[in-house]
Amino acid sequence: MNDRYNFAMYVPEIKHNEWKVEDGKVTLYFKVNDPVKKFASWLVKKSPSCDVELDDMCSQAWLAIDGEKSIYDISKIMAKRYNEEINASIYRLVTYMRYISKRGWITFKEVKQK
Numbered sequence: 001m002n003d004r005y006n007f008a009m010y011v012p013e014i015k016h017n018e019w020k021v022e023d024g025k026v027t028l029y030f031k032v033n034d035p036v037k038k039f040a041s042w043l044v045k046k047s048p049s050c051d052v053e054l055d056d057m058c059s060q061a062w063l064a065i066d067g068e069k070s071i072y073d074i075s076k077i078m079a080k081r082y083n084e085e086i087n088a089s090i091y092r093l094v095t096y097m098r099y100i101s102k103r104g105w106i107t108f109k110e111v112k113q114k
Contacts, residue, residue, distance in 0.1 A: 006111075007071065007094055007097075008070065008071045008072040008075070008090055008094065009070050009071070009072060009111050010070060010071055010097075010108040010110075010111055011067065011068065011069065011070050011071075011108060011109050011110050011111070012065045012067075012071065012074075012097055012101075012106045012107070012108055012109075013065065013067040013106060013107055013108070013109045014062070014065050014067075014105070014106055015104065015105060015106055015107045016028060016104070016105040016106070018030070019062075021059070021063065024056065024059060025053060025054060025055070025056065025059045026053075026054045026058070026059040026062045026063065027051055027052065027053045027054070028051060028052045028053075028054070028105065029051050030050045030051060030052070057078070057082065057092075058096060060078065060081060061074060061078060061093060061096055062100075064077055064078070065106065067109060071090075071093055071094060071097055072090065074093060075089040075090045075092075075093045075094075076089070078092075078093060
């Protein structure tokens with residue numbers, strides 16, 4: 001089987017650089033460029049914010065992305081940490097990786113060979 005077509009063998013790499021970890025949870029920071037949102041926030045005297053705080057499981061997956069581990073490698077770590085079957089972990093992680101990839105927060109640098 002050709003690993004190039006196996007999404008679990010892709011190696012994710014974080015592309016969004018504005019984030020921090022606090023109390024084990026990752027928060028992603030975004031600049032608001034939408035003039036409507038800026039105006040609305042000005043009306044209510046609040047700073048415009050579109051920050052995203054990841055839950056525990058998503059934070060741990062985010063922190064495991066190091067540009068070296070494949071999705072499969074990360075799913076093994078997650079399965080062990082949360083005491084779940086590897087297939088459930090892979091399914092959940094692939095769904096998460098596709099979502100954050102479509103948002104442009106990560107990219108895939110290579111396909112890891114077995």
